Amino acid sequence: MRIPTRLLASLRRPATSPLTLRRLIPIQSRNCVSCETPSGPRAPVAPKAGTLPPDHRTISTAQSLLITSPYSPGSPLFLPHGTRVYNKLIEFLRAQYAVHGFQEVLSPNIYKKSLWETSGHWENYKEDMFEVSGRGAGVKDEGGLEEEYGLKPMNCPGHCLMFKATAGSRGLRDLPVRYADFSPLHRNENSGSLSGLTRVRRFHQDDGHIFCRPSQIAHEIKKTLQFIETAYQVFHLPKPELVLSTRPDNYIGELSEWAQAEAALTQALNESGQSWELNEGDGAFYGPKIDIRIQDSDGKKHQTATVQLDFQLPRRFGLEYLAPAPESEQKGIISEDPEELAKSGQVTPVLIHRAVMGSLERFMAILMEHHNGKWPFWLSPRQAIVIPVSMTEQIAGYAQKVQDTISGVGDSVEGGERDLSQPQALGKRTFHVDVDTSTNSLAKKIKNAKKAGYNHVIVVGERNVAENTVSVRVEAGESKEAKKDLEMTPVELYNHFVDLESRYA
Known part of the structure; x- marks a missing residue:
């Protein structure tokens, strides 16, 4: 019929x-x-005359994507339809990881305070972390006090533990090592700043960490920026802003290492051919970073992707790999001196933190508003x-x-x-x-x-x-x-x- x-x-x-x-x-x-697949960025779907710009909170409710609850503020509960979108984002990233050489790992949600002290988070990030205690947490530290625990706000310390567990057998030909992790993260955001999916307490990040030789820094950052550009073309997002954030007041490490890291990121940005801005003093406490920002339907800019260069955490965790001419290797110099090459020693790798979408929740909000549902x-x-x-x-x-x-x-x-x-x-x-x-x-x-x-x-x-x-x-x-x-x-x-x-x- x-x-x-x-x-x-x-x-x-x-x-x-x-x-x-x-x-x-x-x-x-x-x-x-x-029709063939359109190429290039698409302009955001324009609202009808006299209507408000698209709001992901309204769209997510109308399409039954998720709910929120006062029992877990800042932690959205994804319904089946919303979970489908989330899973598709994960599937997309996993398909790209096979091409970009990332290996997916799983890591714990809770670590002892002593780990966060080693990484520097307890000193520099404690106010934004959730402390955890409970039955079975009564382990005594060296001073005879009960050890505190913290919900992880990021994955890098756990990935450092993974690298260190197998570092004894690693040589320079085994690098770079690239880990990817989708496990949930928790950050103790102020209740007044919570907003839909753009500012939450529990979220998932397409977190990746690259452990590489100093001489591989430029190549790995270039590949990461290309990864981000390719992904954003798939989602037809407008061209993002690139921002270089430099050493903050609460930095850790030596000034010479910060200068080296900032110079490496500056070089990568200049060679990318894209315009970028400088945001002085807004880097992470362990290293400078390149932030990628996308503008939402209200004109507000959100950080999505990030590339951070870190000389500090590998040293704090005692990460090493074996290489000939270790002094030159540590400086990023490929030695051709036979006398130098005859000697081998341990070298500390460089850590690159990277995320392509950043918070998947925030990225979903941007997509909802960009496509108007x-x-x-x-x-x-x-x-x-x-x-x-x-x-x-x-x-x-x-x-x-x-x-x-x-x-x-x-x-x-x-x-x-x-x-x-x-x-x-x-x-x-x-x-x-x-x-x-x-x-x-x-x-x-x-x-x-x-x-x-x-x-x-x-x-x-x-x-x-x-x-x-x-x-x-x-x-x-x-x-x-x-x-x-x-x-x-x-x-x-x-x-x-x-x-x-x-x-x-």
Whole structure:
């Protein structure tokens, strides 16, 4: 059965009233089936005249992405739809890590105070940390006092422990070592500064640490800046600002090392070909950094990515690797002197802290506002919905089979239940597809799908059952001048979904 002529006629009626204009807004796909993936940054979706700029807090509520609770202020509770977006960001990063040579690790959430004293965080960052105590925490330190614990605000000390555990067997050819970690972090933000997803107490960061030779600093920073640029193009974000933050008042380490680190970052920025600004005195206490900032819909700038150069933590944790000509190696000089090369010794690596998205929660907020809640298909929490024209047993059963095929979860057996006797194959591409089983009219179902923000609306009727096809509602191009229905088999539509996701469309 085709979509009712009356409904199609109303969609094609000339735009002579506000009501008609609303009807002409695309209700199916935010990516035309015949269009290629747009390249380059996209301007933020502009709000309608007389409306406020997009607010991620409003969008997240309207789309049922997350909730907040007074029982855990500053710690959002992600609902299934929000978790899908979060997981897609993680999947994207993991795919890039394979290319950029990062190895993912897992690390504890709680460490003893003595670790934070070694890293310098207890002295310089304690006010922003959560202290932890409880049953089983009564370990005595050397002075006979009960040791305190702290929830980790960052992953670098734990990654230093990992490097040190295997450092005895490392030579210069084993470097760089690149660790990546998505475990949750906690920072004791002032309650008055908490705001949606942009300022929270519990968050996840695409935290990465590169342990490298001094001579590898420039190359690793260049690769990291390229990683960030490539990722932001995928999300069609505007060109970010690059800011060099230098030595703060509460710095640790020697001035000569700070000068060397700041010079290395300055050189990397100059060679990147991008414009950048200087922000004196705003570096981390252990090293200078390059911050990447994105502007939100209100014009406020948020830090997302960061690249920090650190000579201090490797020394504090006693990290070493074995190399010939150790004195030259420590200075970043590749020695060719046979006499020097005949001697080997321990060298302290340099640590590069890096994040591409930064806080995933904050990055999600920026994406929500940039796209005004209109997610690209690959990132969307509601990718498609199947709408039966009527709820007869035949059409409803076919709608279930279509859902199973285009979602990639397999075929249904008799009675509509999925076959659970076989495990799903690793690497199988799956998509989130719903079925509208309500008794509403077709027009009402389509209206609800549009309001919910589904990227694809798929209509099935008697003719589709007979021909093993689906009717996919798409907008013809970007002009919004006409609409048409594409006929294809469920398998063809699944393959189209795979293609869209492969192109980050």
